[in-house]
Amino acid sequence: DGGITQSPKYLFRKEGQNVTLSCEQNLNHDAMYWYRQDPGQGLRLIYYSQIVNDFQKGDIAEGYSVSREKKESFPLTVTSAQKNPTAFYLCASSISGANQETQYFGPGTRLLVL
Amino acid sequence: KNQVEQSPQSLIILEGKNCTLQCNYTVSPFSNLRWYKQDTGRGPVSLTIMTFSENTKSNRRYTATLDADTKQSSLHITASQLSDSASYICVVSAPRSSASKIIFGSGTRLSIRP
Numbered sequence: 141d142g143g144i145t146q147s148p149k150y151l152f153r154k155e156g157q158n159v160t161l162s163c164e165q166n167l168n169h170d171a172m173y174w175y176r177q178d179p180g181q182g183l184r185l186i187y188y189s190q191i192v193n194d195f196q197k198g199d200i201a202e203g204y205s206v207s208r209e210k211k212e213s214f215p216l217t218v219t220s221a222q223k224n225p226t227a228f229y230l231c232a233s234s235i236s237g238a239n240q241e242t243q244y245f246g247p248g249t250r251l252l253v254l
Numbered sequence: 255k256n257q258v259e260q261s262p263q264s265l266i267i268l269e270g271k272n273c274t275l276q277c278n279y280t281v282s283p284f285s286n287l288r289w290y291k292q293d294t295g296r297g298p299v300s301l302t303i304m305t306f307s308e309n310t311k312s313n314r315r316y317t318a319t320l321d322a323d324t325k326q327s328s329l330h331i332t333a334s335q336l337s338d339s340a341s342y343i344c345v346v347s348a349p350r351s352s353a354s355k356i357i358f359g360s361g362t363r364l365s366i367r368p
Binding site for chain 1: 298348358
């Protein structure tokens, strides 16, 4: 899992609740990413950031929000607008964000709805 | 239609045997292709990366091949070990500096039986 940590390992969300997933990296990477993984599907990009204080929507950004106030941190908030949040969430980082770079993934957070 | 298709979806082999996993893609233009290994409940880890001009790349007991003309790649695992049990994900990148141009296959789940 390199120098990327995600917490918590498991997270439970109640109806109408916003929850925040943590992602921290000590690799000095500029780029960070959030993916969602569902059974039988490939990883889908939620948001990515190539520099502090800037981020871009991925393919499935609706119902999610992010911030990038520090280079090391890229928290993801799953809002109440996300109607089907149950999934495995993976954070990744790479040196600068060019798509030929290797992405290093964290251990993931599994989000479950109560 | 998925731009990266992997087969088989799942595979069970005996310890010590060899196996080959397939990846067909339609992503065009093409920049590079990676194979990742993902242990259950963990983040993916990069195994190999190949660019357009490379047709084979080895990493210990893993050998990846690429045929850019037919848009096919394979991952061959030699003398399988119990620790090879995991999902293997094919990832294809297009030549743009954008995370949205990285496309993940849904993976092949490999189980090694003693």
